Amino acid sequence: EVQLVESGGGLVQPGRSLRLSCTASGFTFGDYAMSWVRQAPGKGLEWVGFIRSKAYGGTTEYAASVKGRFTISRDDSKSIAYLQMNSLKTEDTGVYYCTRENYPYHFDYWGQGTLVTVSS
Amino acid sequence: QSALTQPASVSGSPGQSITISCTGTSSDVGAYNYVSWYQQHPGKAPKLMIYDVSHRPSGVSNRFSGSKSGNTASLTISWLQAEDEADYYCTSYSTTSTRVFGGGTKVTVL
Numbered sequence: 001e002v003q004l005v006e007s008g009g010g011l012v013q014p015g016r017s018l019r020l021s022c023t024a025s026g027f028t029f030g031d032y033a034m035s036w037v038r039q040a041p042g043k044g045l046e047w048v049g050f051i052r053s054k055a056y057g058g059t060t061e062y063a064a065s066v067k068g069r070f071t072i073s074r075d076d077s078k079s080i081a082y083l084q085m086n087s088l089k090t091e092d093t094g095v096y097y098c099t100r101e102n103y104p105y106h107f108d109y110w111g112q113g114t115l116v117t118v119s120s
Numbered sequence: 121q122s123a124l125t126q127p128a129s130v131s132g133s134p135g136q137s138i139t140i141s142c143t144g145t146s147s148d149v150g151a152y153n154y155v156s157w158y159q160q161h162p163g164k165a166p167k168l169m170i171y172d173v174s175h176r177p178s179g180v181s182n183r184f185s186g187s188k189s190g191n192t193a194s195l196t197i198s199w200l201q202a203e204d205e206a207d208y209y210c211t212s213y214s215t216t217s218t219r220v221f222g223g224g225t226k227v228t229v230l
Binding site: 035037044045046047050061062063097102104105106107108110111112113 | 168
């Protein structure tokens, strides 16, 4: 059974950093791209970014709203994807979901989400 | 990258059919057949309902169907049931290798 479990959320002050983790199980993690999607309280879904599998270079793409501040990485030996968030803003507050991206370009499995609150 | 445009709400009675539209541009919805749809119940993670415009994952009811014409994709729910009441989001791959979501549509079963 495919499972994605996010961790690392919490309360953080504006301008500070936070790292989220997504621990995967039930599939060959290294074979898949992984995406992060967030949802502000009471709002819709927003794609944050993704990381390709090593077979496709392990490169990343980001939404304009987070480019330069957020970094996605992966450790295939541990089946974990990371979202490093720097220079956090109040508008980054929301639930962050880890998703498995199946080819081509759809999110077939989602974690339960982890809440990030950016506030002073 | 602007969000795809969806109606804020759609409603229907049990047994009826409803259609949710998702309008993008020639750089996303119109450029590829990579539109997918997600259902989200309150407090829950989204669930994949349709991918590649019209394909249903295993386990998704055949009451859900998708289509596309030009820059607009659509999700149709036939024989509407109470359990279909949820938020629905479309998303598309874009020419910049990013993904873009629609603003979401709240489906109400009357």
